[in-house]
Amino acid sequence: MRLSRTFRHGGIRVELDLEWERRGPVQNSFLPNSAVILLKQHAGRQARCVVRRGEYVREGMVIGRADGYLSANVHSSIPGVVRDIRVVALPEGGQAEAVVVALEGSFERLGRKGERYLWKSMGRNELLSSIKDKGVVDTEAPGMPLFDLLGERRDIDLLAINAVESEPYLRAEACLLEDKSAEIMEGIAILSRILSPKRTVIATSRSDVPSLAPASDGEGQVECIALLARYPQDMRRQLLEAIDVSSKASEEEAILLRPSTVFAVYEAVVLAKPMVERYVSIGGGALKRPAVLKARIGTPIGDLIEECGGFLGPPTRLVLRGILRGNSVYDLDAPITKTTSAVIALDAKEVGSLQKTPCIRCGRCAEVCPERLDPELLFRLIERNMRARAAELGLGFCTACGSCSYICPSRVPLVAAFSAESRLQAKERALGEMPK
Amino acid sequence: MGDAPFSFYKRTSASLMWGTAAALLPALGWGIYCFGNSAVLSVAASIIGALAGETIVSGIRRRFTLWDGSAFLTGLLVGMAMPAGISPLIPAIASLFAVSVIKGAFGGLGSNWMNPALGGIAFAIINWPSEMSAWTVPRQLAGLASISGATPLGFDLAHAGSALAGSNPIDLLTAGGMRFTSLDASVTETLNKILFSHIGAELPGGYVDLLIGNKPGALGELSALLILAASIFIISRRFVRWEIPASIVTTFALLTWTFGGLPFGNGFFAGDMLFSIFSGSFLIVTFFMAPDPVTSPSSLIGMSIYGMGIGALIFLFRSFGLSAEGSAFAVILMNCVVPALSKLDIAASRRRATKALIEGGNVRGGQ
Numbered sequence: 001m002r003l004s005r006t007f008r009h010g011g012i013r014v015e016l017d018l019e020w021e022r023r024g025p026v027q028n029s030f031l032p033n034s035a036v037i038l039l040k041q042h043a044g045r046q047a048r049c050v051v052r053r054g055e056y057v058r059e060g061m062v063i064g065r066a067d068g069y070l071s072a073n074v075h076s077s078i079p080g081v082v083r084d085i086r087v088v089a090l091p092e093g094g095q096a097e098a099v100v101v102a103l104e105g106s107f108e109r110l111g112r113k114g115e116r117y118l119w120k121s122m123g124r125n126e127l128l129s130s131i132k133d134k135g136v137v138d139t140e141a142p143g144m145p146l147f148d149l150l151g152e153r154r155d156i157d158l159l160a161i162n163a164v165e166s167e168p169y170l171r172a173e174a175c176l177l178e179d180k181s182a183e184i185m186e187g188i189a190i191l192s193r194i195l196s197p198k199r200t201v202i203a204t205s206r207s208d209v210p211s212l213a214p215a216s217d218g219e220g221q222v223e224c225i226a227l228l229a230r231y232p233q234d235m236r237r238q239l240l241e242a243i244d245v246s247s248k249a250s251e252e253e254a255i256l257l258r259p260s261t262v263f264a265v266y267e268a269v270v271l272a273k274p275m276v277e278r279y280v281s282i283g284g285g286a287l288k289r290p291a292v293l294k295a296r297i298g299t300p301i302g303d304l305i306e307e308c309g310g311f312l313g314p315p316t317r318l319v320l321r322g323i324l325r326g327n328s329v330y331d332l333d334a335p336i337t338k339t340t341s342a343v344i345a346l347d348a349k350e351v352g353s354l355q356k357t358p359c360i361r362c363g364r365c366a367e368v369c370p371e372r373l374d375p376e377l378l379f380r381l382i383e384r385n386m387r388a389r390a391a392e393l394g395l396g397f398c399t400a401c402g403s404c405s406y407i408c409p410s411r412v413p414l415v416a417a418f419s420a421e422s423r424l425q426a427k428e429r430a431l432g433e434m435p436k
Numbered sequence: 437m438g439d440a441p442f443s444f445y446k447r448t449s450a451s452l453m454w455g456t457a458a459a460l461l462p463a464l465g466w467g468i469y470c471f472g473n474s475a476v477l478s479v480a481a482s483i484i485g486a487l488a489g490e491t492i493v494s495g496i497r498r499r500f501t502l503w504d505g506s507a508f509l510t511g512l513l514v515g516m517a518m519p520a521g522i523s524p525l526i527p528a529i530a531s532l533f534a535v536s537v538i539k540g541a542f543g544g545l546g547s548n549w550m551n552p553a554l555g556g557i558a559f560a561i562i563n564w565p566s567e568m569s570a571w572t573v574p575r576q577l578a579g580l581a582s583i584s585g586a587t588p589l590g591f592d593l594a595h596a597g598s599a600l601a602g603s604n605p606i607d608l609l610t611a612g613g614m615r616f617t618s619l620d621a622s623v624t625e626t627l628n629k630i631l632f633s634h635i636g637a638e639l640p641g642g643y644v645d646l647l648i649g650n651k652p653g654a655l656g657e658l659s660a661l662l663i664l665a666a667s668i669f670i671i672s673r674r675f676v677r678w679e680i681p682a683s684i685v686t687t688f689a690l691l692t693w694t695f696g697g698l699p700f701g702n703g704f705f706a707g708d709m710l711f712s713i714f715s716g717s718f719l720i721v722t723f724f725m726a727p728d729p730v731t732s733p734s735s736l737i738g739m740s741i742y743g744m745g746i747g748a749l750i751f752l753f754r755s756f757g758l759s760a761e762g763s764a765f766a767v768i769l770m771n772c773v774v775p776a777l778s779k780l781d782i783a784a785s786r787r788r789a790t791k792a793l794i795e796g797g798n799v800r801g802g803q
Contacts, residue, residue: 016443168443323442344442352444357504358546360449362729363677374785376734393782394789402441409449410546416439 006228007238010370012403014231014324016168016285016350026175026279028294029307033103035078035298036088036335037063040096043142044070049097055082059107060274063099066132072145073135077276077296080104091320091327091334092141098335101298119269124194127269134268135275135338139260141321143339146261150194157253158245159197161188161262164205164227164234167322169283169344174204175292176279177259184259187266188222195255201243205229231324232401238370260341275338282308284345286315295336301343302332315345323350324402357410365404365414371397375404375414382417387425395421449545453505456675456724457512459666463720464516466662467655470574471520475655479515481524482531486511489535493544506545506552507535513553513724516656517717517764518560520572530560550771551728554721554764561761569761571652580615587653588614588646589715590761593754596699603700605711606642620645646714653716660714667723676727679736683743684722684750689713691751699755718750721763726770733777735784742777745770 040046047064051057057076064074076099084100119127132147140162161184163173177184188200200222227233227242240251260278267273276297283290288309295304301318305311319326320340336343365375373394381390398418405415468475490507494500501507514531534556542548561568571587586594591612592605599608623644632639645651649659657663671678689709696707713719726732726746733742746766753762 012445014443317442319440319442323440325440326442328439328442346442350443352446353448354444355448357449358544360452360546360730361732361734362449362452363734364674366734372788374734374781374788377782377785392789393785397789406441406443407445409445409447409452411444411448415441 004228005225005242006230006233007241007370009372010368010403011230011232011238012368012406014168014406016323022175022292026179026292026294029280029296029299029304031078031103031296032299032303034083035076035080035101035103035296036300036333037074037077037099037101037298038088038090038096038335038337039064039074039098040090041074041143041297041337041339042070042072042137043144044068044072044148046096047071047074049085049099051082051085051099053082053085056080056105057082057101058105060276062135062274063101066135066145070145070148072137072143072147073133073274074099075135075274075276076101077298078103079107091329093327115272117270117272119190119193122269127190127194130272131265131268134264134273136261136264136268137275137338139258139264139278139339139341141325141339143337146265149255150191153195153255155196155198156255157198157250158240158255159188159191159195159200160239160243160254160256161200161202161259162234162239162256163259164203164229164239166205166229166231166233167324169290170281170322170342171283172279172281172292172341173259175281176263177202177204180259180263183266183270184262185222186270187262190265190269191257191262197255199223201225203227203239203243205233231403232370232399235370235399235401237399258341278336278338278340280304280336280340281342282344283342284315284319285347285350286311286313286345288312297336297338299336300333301329301336301340304336304343305332305345311345313347316348316351317346319344319346324406325400354411356412359408359410359412362409364407364409368403368407370401370403371399373398375418376412379412379414379417382421387421390421391425396425398422449506450504452675453509455673456670457505457509459669459675460512460516460656460663460724463659463662463666464512464656466649466659467516467520467657470576470649470658471572471655472575474521474572477524478518478520478522478527478655479512482515482518482527483508483511485528485531486514486535488528489532489540493536493540497540497544499544501544504545506539510534510539510552510556513656513720514556514560516720517553517557517654518656519568519570519653520655522567522570526560526564526567530556530563533559546730549731549774550768551725551731554725554768554771557764558768561764571654573652574650574658576617576650577615577652580617587716588651588711589754592711599700604640604702605700605708606640608700609642614642616642616645617650619648620650643710643714646711651715657717657720660719663719663723667719670723676723676729677739679739680727680732680743680746681722683740684726684747685713687744687747688718688722688750689747691748695751695755712754716754716761717763721750721767722746725764726767731771731774733774733781735781737784738774738777738780741780742770742774745773 045068048067050065051063059079061076062073063076066073078101080101080103083102087095088098089095128147136146137143163177165173202224204226225243232238236256245251264275277294279292280295281292282304291308293304318329320329321342369375378390378395400415400419402415486507490502511531515527518527534552538550538555539548539552588609592608624639624641628638647660670676692707692709692712694705733739749766750763
């Protein structure tokens with residue numbers, strides 16, 4: 001075994017946020033006075049709204065029904081009255097409808113010990129349909145509905161629980177794994193029933209792997225592997241490489257899920273609870289007291305920031321999900337969704353200089369590229385509209401991890417250009433045109 | 437959307453330039469100690485010339501670039517290659533030419549094909565050959581009999597034909613009137629006593645003076661020791677890549693060892709590598725100018741060939757050339773080859789892409 005397991009090529013070390021101490025268990029955040037629940041928190045089409053303005057909704061009630069390709073059910077996270085149904089801009093681009101629920105009435109679930117469903121007597125299809133019904137999506141962007149992700153898969157080679165957090169300020173998954181290890185183990189058992197994996201691995205980025213109870217139904221052993229927190233260790237190919245998945249066939253036959261997804265599966269199946277809350281990591285240099293909070297879906301990020309003591313000074317940038325692959329928001333009313341793993345308020349020092357200067361061909365981008373591409377060359381080709389040439393030189397392998405842009409001393413917008421080009425090529429493929 | 441990442445590695449191109457310039461300050465300090473005010477004057481004139489050039493280009497291109505450090509570094513490097521006591525107009529004009537024509541005319545930082553500092557130095561050598569080889573003797577050698585008007589390297593190259601069989605470059609210098617400092621004698625003696633005697637070797641006198649910089653020469657290039665220290669600094673901080681200097685030093689040392697003994701009648705494999713490496717501008721050119729990322733290739737094979745070319749050309753120019761100072765021209769000539777070598781960079785990139793396609797094409801693109 002290697003001393004420090006990690007991927008083979010490239011990668012960066014992000015020197016931010018090095019000291020953080022956990023202060024006690026994760027707290028529930030305050031309930032929002034009004035929750036903005038997006039009807040598109042998943043990869044595919046927006047859910048169809050099934051409530052009307054002025055209607056009373058209970059906690060956990062369906063307010064949006066899965067509607068078409070890669071769509072998922074959306075539930076109300078709080079009890080209350082539908083105040084408004086309006087179109088809002090999404091942080092990742094585009095727009096979607098949102099249901100605004102004003103808190104009112106009582107909680108039926110809160111404080112009560114719910115009934116436990118005996119899932120072991122349930123069949124595969126029954127398990128899958130309860131996952132679908134409760135609106136469980138992969139908590140990693142873009143939020144693939146779990147039913148669509150797992151439905152066709154069986155007898156896979158590897159089920160990997162990806163608790164690796166290699167970006168600064170992300171720690172929700174590690175906290176969840178620590179707090180809810182028994183529940184997550186049961187979730188793994190449920191997933192094992194559905195997928196029958198040959199091998200199950202929990203990959204963490206911390207050496208102190210929480211002590212985990214063995215999978216409750218004895219369907220195979222669960223391995224725990226600690227990996228170096230070098231970025232982008234949490235991405236698919238880098239993770240598989242680090243846990244010694246060598247053959248191409250095995251790599252294809254692997255499913256990676258976040259602990260939060262597994263926990264949502266547990267809640268959906270065992271507690272019949274829809275996906276209405278999640279662990280959110282709140283951090284950044286502009287924040288007074290970084291913390292991990294358990295927040296209701298639809299809570300405005302401003303509420304969570306206030307609960308963490310507010311800002312130390314004016315934040316330079318607000319970022320969701322991570323500073324290397326996330327999205328920026330300009331609005332404290334932006335709501336938490338099923339995929340919002342983190343809210344980060346960066347100060348001016350952390351953002352640093354954005355001054356773009358000419359490329360000096362230092363070659364750092366190629367050194368850090370985990371896919372062994374030459375970002376500088378690809379960027380020049382795109383700039384000169386030699387797009388077919390760029391595709392030939394491996395542009396399609398770019399995973400948009402952002403390592404090249406992070407390291408570039410000239411602040412050349414490398415990954416932005418690659419993402420735009422990938423989107424363009426996908427569009428052209430969809431239109432059946434060949435790129436010139 | 438699409439504007440991640442939101443935080444960056446703190447190093448910028450400007451901090452890279454200023455950092456490299458800072459690394460050179462100890463070597464410059466030694467030059468100022470040796471030559472006093474005349475050294476300050478030359479370097480200041482050179483930097484002012486470079487900054488003036490940058491200001492002119494900034495004005496024409498309407499983009500203010502004075503603080504990116506690039507012009508300052510060029511001015512510093514040109515200034516450090518000057519003999520002390522030279523008319524300050526020469527470094528000023530050379531730097532002005534370097535920054536405005538060699539860099540500015542090709543589109544500014546990142547677009548020039550020739551290293552600007554080397555271009556400026558070459559400009560000065562071609563324009564003012566006698567001024568550029570009028571070397572002054574450092575103050576600590578003032579009391580000693582010393583070869584005047586020549587660097588140790590230049591003197592040896594000029595007199596190699598008259599060398600006695602079995603002698604070496606240092607013997608030739610001694611025969612020519614060069615005397616070494618008492619520091620050299622005592623350090624050599626100590627080193628021999630505590631280090632070399634154990635491995636059955638003996639360090640002859642003279643090398644310590646060469647290393648420290650007790651010799652005539654360009655005001656910033658005297659102290660091989662301080663330039664080596666600066667090189668270690670810039671490589672460990674990854675300001676430049678190590679591959680190019682490694683390739684140059686290896687090639688040059690091997691060629692010197694193999695053929696460098698011939699002019700002295702010593703046959704093959706008897707060249708004096710230490711003398712060649714520690715003398716002239718070899719070290720500063722190898723570590724501070726040749727690996728300039730803008731004007732060098734980026735793939736391992738490209739860097740190796742580029743470095744080998746420079747090492748071989750320096751050896752050739754030093755052995756057969758008119759001027760003792762071949763290093764600058766060697767790098768400039770290899771700069772010309774970089775566009776061809778960049779085809780190798782592209783080929784390397786293509787090989788990686790094809791390999792990835794074969795090995796794991798279907799892995800990518802999610803679940």
